[in-house]
Amino acid sequence: MSKSPTYTREFFDREYSAAEAYGRLWQYARKYRFRIYLGILCGMLTAGTLLPLFQVIQPALDKVGDVGHANAVEVAAAPAAATDEKVEVADAGMPARGKASKEERKILKEYGKLKGLAGKLGFELQDEDEALGAPLLFAILVVVPLAAMARCAFLFLNKYCLSWAALHTVKDLRCSILRHIQEQSMQFHGRIDVGQLMSRASSDPRLVQHIIQSVLQEVAEAPFEIVVSVGFIIMTAVQNDMLPTLILLVVGFPMFMCPVVLLSRRIRKWAKRALERYSVVGSRIHEILTCVRVVKAYHTEEFENEKYEQANRSMLKASLRAVRWSLFVTPAVETVGILLLCAFVVWCFFVKVKLSVIVPMLAPLLLIYRPIKQLSKLQVQLEQCRAALARLFSILDVRMELPEKADAGQKTEFKDRILFEDVSFRYDTADRDAVSHASFAIPRGKVVAVVGGTGSGKSTLGGLLARFYDPREGRVTMDGTDLRDMRIADLRNLVGSVMQETLLFNDTVEANIKYGSPAATHEHVVAAAKMANAHDFIMAQPDGYGRLVGEKGFALSGGERQRIAIARAILRNPPILILDEATSALDTVTERLVQDAIDNLMKDRTTFAIAHRLSTIRDADMILVMQDGRIVESGTHSELYAADGVYRRLCDMQHTE
Secondary structure (H helix, E strand, O other): OOOOOOOOOOOOOOOOOHHHHHHHHHHHHHHHHHHHHHHHHHHHHHHHHHHHHHHHHHHHHHHHHHHHHHOOOOOOOOHHHHHHOOOOOOOOOOOOOOOOOHHHHHHHHHHHHHHHHHHHOOOOOEOOOOOEOHHHHHHHHHHHHHHHHHHHHHHHHHHHHHHHHHHHHHHHHHHHHHHHHHHEOHHHHOOOOHHHHHHHHHOOHHHHHHHHHHHHHHHHHHHHHHHHHHHHHHHHHHHOOOHHHHHHHHHHHHHHHHHHHHHHHHHHHHHHHHHHHHHHHHHHHHHHHHOHHHHHHOOOHHHHHHHHHHHHHHHHHHHHHHHHHHHHHHHHHHHHHHHHHHHHHHHHHHOOOOHHHHHHHHHHHHHHHHHHHHHHHHHHHHHHHHHHHHHHHHHHOOOOEOOOOOOOEOOOOOOOEEEEEEEEEOOOOOOOOOEEEEEEEEEOOOEEEEEEOOOOOHHHHHHHHOOOOOOOEEEEEEOOEEHHHEOHHHHHHHEEEEEOOOOOOOOEHHHHHHOOOOOOOHHHHHHHHHHOOOHHHHHOOOOHHHOEOOHHHOOOOHHHHHHHHHHHHHHHOOOEEEEEOOOOOOOHHHHHHHHHHHHHHHOOOEEEEEOOOHHHHOOOOEEEEEEOOEEEEEEOHHHHHHHOOHHHHHHHHOOOO
């Protein structure tokens, strides 16, 4: 059994505090703050619509029911008289009770106020038969549905506004990540795992969307409900001289959050690990699909399936561990809440607090349970999102882009020559220079070729000329101007490249030729294709220039892809051309077609050719021979061959003599 793929921590990964992570997230979301504020406000109003009904209307209906059932209470108009008079039961079926208790007098007093207010408004709470009055019934049939519709409207606005802001924020975050990644130098792209980077850039932002879209909804409702309930408890405690009980609640209430605090670190740890292993899964499938020809050629489908299954099992294990810890939070909070509630009731029993006083306080205590449960889940989600934000901001904090000076000069044409002046360069992960003290000139209109064994530094020289990298020592100049003092956009317009591995976009043939030259017309595209010996094979297909080339151009042969790339370079028409072993992977017949296209491309251009087949550069104006990062020989083909050095040995190995 093959070893399961593991997550390799990227060199740029770092940890972020909650303040750092969510503070930076707010920088992306703040432009949509109006909708966020509106969504939060609607969430607060949503939470408040049912709470007053529970705390005011329901007790009022209970009082009306008690009075109608007893059918014996006559309430005086004045509140003082209602408090002091003796209440007698008039129903023959119930015995007289004598003087009312303090609680009964309080209820009657409040009911008297309510009845008096209703009378001033022009309707009675009860009719002659002591039943509910028609106006009150009308209020229930009209006011309550209106409140329900208002709740529905607030809930819709709450969810829509937050969802709108979340989707826009995630869109901006994804675009920022792609923009930032593309700004990084080839040093960065040479060190990362593309599949894992794709997972970070596409999948992790979904958790960010959930935070804004769902968590803020809970933030809007839950604290508001808690504040109202706690306020009601405080008011009840003050009215009933229960300040010691209030102090007990204040001390005990924070214990609800103990499980959340104790488990949050483990939740964040395993949430991050699950995201990392999800990245491994994304990396595996990206690698398999990219190398699918190799997989099929070696019939290793089952081998790759097993590795992919192992990666999924590893992700599943981490995900389940994160789920277990997160699911443990809610029952832990519930258990702590039940124990605290029991302790409160026991304490009330020993200090002889009446049940009629406890019940009004228990109702809001029970009501608090739901928002506290929501907040406990919220902590879990915040920790998961914090892990995702750490992975995203780690990318955004990478600073490996090539610097462009604020006062960089504008350069629109190449006039004289390119100079490499004692240039040295080393890759970040290497222990020796890839190019060491290279000095040479590329005059305008000339062809300079570089040859050497694998790893000798040929392609690195081309990368330095195109400014994919900056020298560690020395400098590269164009017409006397250091490339680092030029605008990168100007340099890219002056330098074109045709690489050995030609990658095309999954688009039409014409779109691939026009890539980088969006203003080109169809006639320009056809002319470039003809110069690249590509027009005939393009028109041999039913769709012609509208044919889709497939992922990375896999629908075309290697020679066809190369000629499309050459046509693209011809259409862009750069004065300086870099050819990186453009014919090394082709058969003899196709190489001839491609070489003819390259010859057309090289006309009237300054060319830097990186050669593997030495036969293709025999006519170069100057040939540089590299070995271990150094230029060990330079001259024309005849001069170097006659010198009987490294170049001649390379030629003899390829039988080009």
